[in-house]
Amino acid sequence: MLTAAATLTALLFHGAAAQSSATAPVALSTEVPSITESTAIASATAASSSQLPSQAPIPPKQAWCPSEIFCAGPLLQTIGVANLFPDDKTFVDKPTSKSSQAILADFQNISQPTYGAIVKFVDSDFTGEGLELEAIPLPNFNPNPPFLNNVTATLPKAFAQTVHGFWTQLIRSTNSSTLCGSSGKCESTLIPLNHTFVVPGGRFREQYYWDSFWIVEGLIQSQLFSVANDTLQNFMDELEIFGFIPNGGRIYYAGEYIDASGDKGILTRALPLAEVTSPFTNKTFTMFRYAVNNTAPRPESYLADYTTVNSVSPALNDTVAESGWDYTTRFFLSPNDGLNSVNVRNTIGIDLNSILYKNHVLMASFYGTANTTSASRHTAAAESLKAAILDLFWDSSKLAFYDFSLTTNSRNNFFSVATFYPYWSGIIPDEVAQNSTAAFSAFSSVNLVLNRYNGTFPTTFITSGQQWDAPNAWPPHQYIVLNALRALPSNITSGAIPTPPSNQSTFALIPSGQLGLAEKALPGQPVQGGATIINATTSGPGADINKGNNTVANGGTAQAGEGWGQALQRQLANRVFTSILCSWQATGGSIPNILPRLPDAELNVTLSTTNNGNMFEKFSNLDVNSAGQGGEYTVQAGFGWTNGVLLWVASNYGSVIDSPICPDLLITPTGSGSGTSSSNGSGSGGTTKSGANATYSTSKSFLAFTVILATLLTRL
Numbered sequence: 001m002l003t004a005a006a007t008l009t010a011l012l013f014h015g016a017a018a019q020s021s022a023t024a025p026v027a028l029s030t031e032v033p034s035i036t037e038s039t040a041i042a043s044a045t046a047a048s049s050s051q052l053p054s055q056a057p058i059p060p061k062q063a064w065c066p067s068e069i070f071c072a073g074p075l076l077q078t079i080g081v082a083n084l085f086p087d088d089k090t091f092v093d094k095p096t097s098k099s100s101q102a103i104l105a106d107f108q109n110i111s112q113p114t115y116g117a118i119v120k121f122v123d124s125d126f127t128g129e130g131l132e133l134e135a136i137p138l139p140n141f142n143p144n145p146p147f148l149n150n151v152t153a154t155l156p157k158a159f160a161q162t163v164h165g166f167w168t169q170l171i172r173s174t175n176s177s178t179l180c181g182s183s184g185k186c187e188s189t190l191i192p193l194n195h196t197f198v199v200p201g202g203r204f205r206e207q208y209y210w211d212s213f214w215i216v217e218g219l220i221q222s223q224l225f226s227v228a229n230d231t232l233q234n235f236m237d238e239l240e241i242f243g244f245i246p247n248g249g250r251i252y253y254a255g256e257y258i259d260a261s262g263d264k265g266i267l268t269r270a271l272p273l274a275e276v277t278s279p280f281t282n283k284t285f286t287m288f289r290y291a292v293n294n295t296a297p298r299p300e301s302y303l304a305d306y307t308t309v310n311s312v313s314p315a316l317n318d319t320v321a322e323s324g325w326d327y328t329t330r331f332f333l334s335p336n337d338g339l340n341s342v343n344v345r346n347t348i349g350i351d352l353n354s355i356l357y358k359n360h361v362l363m364a365s366f367y368g369t370a371n372t373t374s375a376s377r378h379t380a381a382a383e384s385l386k387a388a389i390l391d392l393f394w395d396s397s398k399l400a401f402y403d404f405s406l407t408t409n410s411r412n413n414f415f416s417v418a419t420f421y422p423y424w425s426g427i428i429p430d431e432v433a434q435n436s437t438a439a440f441s442a443f444s445s446v447n448l449v450l451n452r453y454n455g456t457f458p459t460t461f462i463t464s465g466q467q468w469d470a471p472n473a474w475p476p477h478q479y480i481v482l483n484a485l486r487a488l489p490s491n492i493t494s495g496a497i498p499t500p501p502s503n504q505s506t507f508a509l510i511p512s513g514q515l516g517l518a519e520k521a522l523p524g525q526p527v528q529g530g531a532t533i534i535n536a537t538t539s540g541p542g543a544d545i546n547k548g549n550n551t552v553a554n555g556g557t558a559q560a561g562e563g564w565g566q567a568l569q570r571q572l573a574n575r576v577f578t579s580i581l582c583s584w585q586a587t588g589g590s591i592p593n594i595l596p597r598l599p600d601a602e603l604n605v606t607l608s609t610t611n612n613g614n615m616f617e618k619f620s621n622l623d624v625n626s627a628g629q630g631g632e633y634t635v636q637a638g639f640g641w642t643n644g645v646l647l648w649v650a651s652n653y654g655s656v657i658d659s660p661i662c663p664d665l666l667i668t669p670t671g672s673g674s675g676t677s678s679s680n681g682s683g684s685g686g687t688t689k690s691g692a693n694a695t696y697s698t699s700k701s702f703l704a705f706t707v708i709l710a711t712l713l714t715r716l
């Protein structure tokens with residue numbers, strides 16, 4: 001696995017060079033990184049001579065995943081229950097060392113399925129994961145791209161430049177000499193790509209669809225246009241070959257798709273439609289939802305899914321769809337029933353439909369006057385989706401967007417960060433556009449988060465242990481919230497941030513019922529309570545523990561003449577920087593002469609004394625020193641979308657980013673049920689194979705971002 005440890009060794013400090021700001025530049029190596037792919041060795045989790053546990057019936061073969069070795073079937077299930085690797089994805093990423101027939105014959109010939117026999121089989125018949133991909137040099141890498149001039153303060157500028165340098169570690173190409181191809185000599189799940197690409201990092205060693213959106217945003221800031229172009233070329237190749245873009249570059253992701261090619265009428269072909277008659281207006285709309293058919297454990301999470309499905313009662317039912325949020329209380333029919341009530345299939349989601357709306361708008365503008373027939377068709381589709389989004393999702397009394405449930409034929413009373421997607425896509429409800437008070441109310445939860453919590457905007461306000469719930473906050477969502485604020489016209493955002501009534505907190509500024517929670521039900525923010533760790537008070541002005549003078553802690557400096565829209569952006573942008581930078585420093589990151597390495601006594605808290613800093617995929621909004629928690633795999637370091645969002649924030653808000661104040665690791669409280677500071681180099685705090693966090697489902701997200709990606713490229 002690639003950690004930032006490898007990255008930092010590539011960075012050498014050069015002494016002061018003249019620059020317009022006082023910042024000493026961080027010198028970046030443009031050498032081909034030497035990346036050691038340490039491949040995992042199977043190890044028995046019981047005595048070699050012990051028999052494997054008895055197995056549940058083999059799930060049905062899935063038409064979308066035909067391999068007898070790497071897709072659901074007797075071989076994969078046997079390897080799964082033998083539990084040979086900490087991460088189930090390891091095995092399915094290992095190419096075979098023999099032909100498929102020879103592998104299946106060897107498997108059949110195992111007379112006694114003991115742990116020892118299975119380990120021996122895997123060792124002799126499979127090779128190293130990740131070896132089909134190779135690190136390559138970055139052509140024309142500019143260590144000083146112009147966006148760095150936008151960043152004023154010394155430390156944020158040096159950190160942005162350091163992160164810019166991380167790209168050199170994440171570029172891969174397919175090593176054709178190691179591929180099985182159609183030789184029949186071996187079998188592999190890798191989909192070979194003909195162009196270079198950026199990997200997210202960690203276990204995600206292939207090109208990923210959804211991550212690429214934010215990766216490309218960052219590549220554009222870094223002026224790595226040819227890599228951004230290559231990313232899209234790979235997607236276009238996949239469209240030609242498969243007719244859709246798999247979630248990631250492996251065959252086991254190929255069932256998990258959305259078809260998003262430009263325009264063969266297939267923008268929407270693979271997404272199940274739902275005809276929805278609005279209970280509010282009786283109008284009928286055609287909406288999009290996730291409803292992929294899968295009735296077997298995911299190959300890359302086989303044991304986790306298998307364990308869950310065979311241990312919960314009643315058996316999981318609606319677990320066939322995927323949304324990118326794996327998993328969240330947002331998609332539970334009833335929060336208390338948890339994974340037994342996953343109800344994605346019957347949920348019409350705000351984010352998915354907003355993304356498709358934006359795609360239609362963009363397609364209409366691509367066609368423009370060159371093809372008015374196609375342009376009008378997309379404009380009509382966009383208008384229809386916009387009307388539906390405002391009818392089905394928008395609650396004009398609570399001033400927020402909510403998912404629509406086909407199960408209850410009403411809006412879900414569940415608030416999440418998805419509420420900001422329509423603004424990002426360009427939809428501003430009239431109540432907001434015409435009324436600056438209402439506009440602030442629609443964003444008042446952002447103000448609450450900045451005042452009440454130490455980090456960034458959480459996925460939801462429910463602490464469930466699922467990775468797409470509180471306290472986890474994800475970089476892509478901070479990008480969406482910032483762009484939602486940017487989409488508001490300035491005539492409604494120019495007033496000051498309102499002050500809560502005396503004796504109340506910023507919760508009082510939120511419209512009644514918007515969060516669906518009483519103030520005391522919000523997640524607690526851990527603080528020091530003398531000898532013990534306590535939560536901050538839940539109500540009254542004291543609940544806003546991060547309220548400062550004209551701004552919030554780690555929220556930058558108030559600017560003359562800024563309205564509430566700009567103030568919220570400045571504060572959130574600073575928090576994004578703070579979370580990413582502080583958690584990197586807390587895991588051993590340093591910049592010579594600018595950011596000292598923390599003493600071992602502090603690094604010991606995060607088990608990072610031998611580490612050089614992690615860029616995490618998610619963060620805790622309670623503790624800016626900490627990575628996020630939960631999920632089915634350990635917290636990943638790398639990490640493409642985090643780098644991309646950091647660079648985008650640096651470019652767009654660099655003049656108002658201050659140096660973060662990172663809490664001392666020795667005195668940072670660790671609240672129960674909240675983020676901890678114990679992520680080590682490879683990440684920890686995840687609940688790998690807990691079984692509590694997995695269902696039959698397809699893997700990560702597959703969103704229709706390709707068209708939107710293409711517009712990023714039009715800026716080249």
Ligand SMILES: *[C@@H]1O[C@H](CO)[C@@H](O)[C@H](O)[C@H]1NC(C)=O
Binds near residue numbers: 146651652653
């Ligand atoms: C940031 O830098 C880029 C490249 O120099 C420039 O095009 C852009 O306008 C700048 N953005 C801001 C917000 O200053």
Ligand SMILES: *[C@@H]1O[C@H](CO)[C@@H](O)[C@H](O)[C@H]1NC(C)=O
Binds near residue numbers: 229
């Ligand atoms: C993108 O890549 C394609 C294929 O390699 C190439 O033909 C095209 O010129 C590139 N476009 C840009 C803008 O670099």
Ligand SMILES: *[C@@H]1O[C@H](CO)[C@@H](O)[C@H](O)[C@H]1NC(C)=O
Binds near residue numbers: 193
């Ligand atoms: C890569 O190029 C080869 C040779 O032109 C072609 O056969 C193959 O389909 C291409 N792969 C992809 C993913 O486009």
Ligand SMILES: *[C@@H]1O[C@H](CO)[C@@H](O)[C@H](O)[C@H]1NC(C)=O
Binds near residue numbers: 279280281282
């Ligand atoms: C929708 O139609 C039903 C049946 O015609 C009617 O009872 C109801 O009042 C209508 N609702 C609205 C919001 O128009």
Ligand SMILES: *[C@@H]1O[C@H](CO)[C@@H](O)[C@H](O)[C@H]1NC(C)=O
Binds near residue numbers: 291292293
């Ligand atoms: C999923 O299965 C249902 C029922 O078998 C079928 O009607 C539907 O077309 C399938 N959907 C997809 C996307 O294959």
Ligand SMILES: *[C@@H]1O[C@H](CO)[C@@H](O)[C@H](O)[C@H]1NC(C)=O
Binds near residue numbers: 317318
């Ligand atoms: C799954 O749930 C749906 C509705 O929630 C129900 O109609 C169906 O019978 C259930 N299927 C199974 C296999 O339990």
Ligand SMILES: *[C@@H]1O[C@H](CO)[C@@H](O)[C@H](O)[C@H]1NC(C)=O
Binds near residue numbers: 263370371373374
């Ligand atoms: C407009 O676009 C459609 C879809 O791509 C295409 O079929 C049609 O030929 C185009 N019309 C013109 C005049 O280019």
Ligand SMILES: *[C@@H]1O[C@H](CO)[C@@H](O)[C@H](O)[C@H]1NC(C)=O
Binds near residue numbers: 434435489491
């Ligand atoms: C703000 O400007 C928009 C046009 O950009 C206009 O439609 C709207 O009415 C204005 N809002 C207010 C409150 O003046």
Ligand SMILES: *[C@@H]1O[C@H](CO)[C@@H](O)[C@H](O)[C@H]1NC(C)=O
Binds near residue numbers: 436438441
């Ligand atoms: C503006 O919005 C606020 C908050 O929702 C509301 O109280 C007020 O009546 C609205 N003003 C107008 C003119 O609609």
Ligand SMILES: *[C@@H]1O[C@H](CO)[C@@H](O)[C@H](O)[C@H]1NC(C)=O
Binds near residue numbers: 524
């Ligand atoms: C703090 O709040 C969380 C809920 O977010 C709760 O689980 C935890 O028990 C609280 N801790 C203390 C010390 O009260």
Ligand SMILES: *[C@@H]1O[C@H](CO)[C@@H](O)[C@H](O)[C@H]1NC(C)=O
Binds near residue numbers: 547548549
């Ligand atoms: C606010 O300003 C006052 C007076 O300058 C100062 O004493 C106080 O510490 C400041 N509070 C914060 C949170 O910065």
Ligand SMILES: *[C@@H]1O[C@H](CO)[C@@H](O)[C@H](O)[C@H]1NC(C)=O
Binds near residue numbers: 526545622624670
């Ligand atoms: C949150 O921030 C407050 C002050 O800003 C600090 O006292 C507290 O220790 C922080 N809590 C955590 C968990 O980092």
